[in-house]
Amino acid sequence: MTSPSPVWRPFFQHALEPDPPTVVRAQGAYLHTSDGRALLDAISSWWVTTHGHGHPRIVAAIREAAESLDQVIFASVTHEPAERLARELVALAPAGLTHVFYSDSGSTAVEVALKMALGAFSNRGVARTKIVAMEGAYHGDTIGTMSVGERGVFNAPYAPLLFEVGRIPFPAAGREQATLDAFEALARAGDVAALIVEPLVLGAGGMRIYTPQVLAELKRIAEKHGAYFIADEVMTGWGRTGTLFACEQAGVSPDILCASKGLTGGAVPLAATLASEEIFAAHHSSDRAKTFFHSSSYTANPIACAAAVANLEIWREEPVTERIAALSRWQAARIRRFEGDPRFRAPRACGTIAAVDLAVPDPGYLAEVGLKLRRFFLERGLLLRPLGDTLYAMPPYCVTEAELDRVFDAFEEAADVAG
Numbered sequence: 219m220t221s222p223s224p225v226w227r228p229f230f231q232h233a234l235e236p237d238p239p240t241v242v243r244a245q246g247a248y249l250h251t252s253d254g255r256a257l258l259d260a261i262s263s264w265w266v267t268t269h270g271h272g273h274p275r276i277v278a279a280i281r282e283a284a285e286s287l288d289q290v291i292f293a294s295v296t297h298e299p300a301e302r303l304a305r306e307l308v309a310l311a312p313a314g315l316t317h318v319f320y321s322d323s324g325s326t327a328v329e330v331a332l333k334m335a336l337g338a339f340s341n342r343g344v345a346r347t348k349i350v351a352m353e354g355a356y357h358g359d360t361i362g363t364m365s366v367g368e369r370g371v372f373n374a375p376y377a378p379l380l381f382e383v384g385r386i387p388f389p390a391a392g393r394e395q396a397t398l399d400a401f402e403a404l405a406r407a408g409d410v411a412a413l414i415v416e417p418l419v420l421g422a423g424g425m426r427i428y429t430p431q432v433l434a435e436l437k438r439i440a441e442k443h444g445a446y447f448i449a450d451e452v453m454t455g456w457g458r459t460g461t462l463f464a465c466e467q468a469g470v471s472p473d474i475l476c477a478s479k480g481l482t483g484g485a486v487p488l489a490a491t492l493a494s495e496e497i498f499a500a501h502h503s504s505d506r507a508k509t510f511f512h513s514s515s516y517t518a519n520p521i522a523c524a525a526a527v528a529n530l531e532i533w534r535e536e537p538v539t540e541r542i543a544a545l546s547r548w549q550a551a552r553i554r555r556f557e558g559d560p561r562f563r564a565p566r567a568c569g570t571i572a573a574v575d576l577a578v579p580d581p582g583y584l585a586e587v588g589l590k591l592r593r594f595f596l597e598r599g600l601l602l603r604p605l606g607d608t609l610y611a612m613p614p615y616c617v618t619e620a621e622l623d624r625v626f627d628a629f630e631e632a633a634d635v636a637g
């Protein structure tokens with residue numbers, strides 16, 4: 219008999235969930251397990267593997283970087299992969315983002331963004347300290363990111379660690395004006411340093427979609443009142459909503475943009491927080507106290523930067539946009555089939571993200587059905603993780619239409635299992 223695993227897994231209830239499968243290899247859209255099964259990775263391993271697992275260009279870049287320069291302290295030296303990546307990111311990102319700060323995860327990208335906004339005002343001697351965020355948002359699990367995220371099941375025990383922020387309601391269809399009015403009222407007070415939003419889609423908050431028009435209006439209000447606009451594109455970036463960054467669909471140039479997940483094509487951890495010239499300039503001073511005081515040991519790890527450079531090469535040289543367009547079309551067609559089916563609610567899609575809620579009596583993240591269905595999907599060879607009663611797919615761009623059919627057929631069956 220083997221002893222129980224000492225591993226403590228993330229977002230995993232060890233008392234209720236059986237031991238997960240052991241994955242020994244991953245290729246393309248599939249995870250291969252130690253017991254010989256192939257699981258279709260329909261959520262891109264937590265929304266990261268945009269091109270699928272083991273893309274040869276990324277694998278080669280990682281191998282080469284590991285052999286030539288594995289790691290170096292970035293506060294003291296620079297290196298070509300980081301320099302090249304920063305130049306390419308600035309060229310690709312919405313206009314006005316001129317500087318790139320590296321970190322290691324989506325959460326740290328957001329922490330850095332919040333610190334940049336507060337630091338810029340503080341360094342200029344301007345008393346703006348309030349952050350405004352959207353109800354239902356998820357920005358990560360560190361202290362700052364939990365503070366700007368929705369308060370509830372994910373962070374209730376840690377409330378003593380969290381700071382207060384201003385909240386605007388989610389701009390649900392038909393209620394957009396209430397969101398804009400709420401932000402206008404908060405911003406008018408003149409103490410708002412920044413508004414942070416997930417552009418177009420709230421991810422972990424239930425794959426809720428809002429319009430580019432609202433996004434553009436929120437940016438306009440922020441600008442009018444002198445508050446910075448932070449776009450957390452950790453999930454929505456790298457083509458997830460159909461365009462490279464979701465902000466593009468609203469013609470919005472944020473003051474700060476957070477990127478991670480698909481930045482390396484999902485192979486190794488890396489994050490980038492892009493900032494405007496004004497925000498960089500507020501930290502650029504002969505006064506050393508105005509330095510941007512943030513670091514982590516692995517800032518701009520060369521292997522990760524090389525993987526990201528390879529990812530951008532894939533975007534330039536392979537038909538990624540066409541793959542995204544086809545995938546978005548297939549998913550939209552399948553998700554529409556749930557319309558009018560009383561077992562489902564609110565079928566929706568945005569780019570490569572498709573979601574539908576089950577009509578269950580106990581909605582929410584802790585809904586029993588979520589756990590039950592995770593097992594059900596695994597038995598069908600599908601890696602899916604419902605957000606409570608919300609079923610969603612966010613597959614890698616190499617997925618085929620037939621593979622997607624398996625996912626959506628399983629969604630249909632899931633309604634009966636749930637009932």
Ligand code: PLP
Nearest residue numbers: 323324325356357358421452453
């Ligand atoms: N921001 C958004 C919008 C996210 O969806 C996530 C993760 O899902 C994060 C931040 C946190 O990223 P990470 O899990 O890499 O820390």
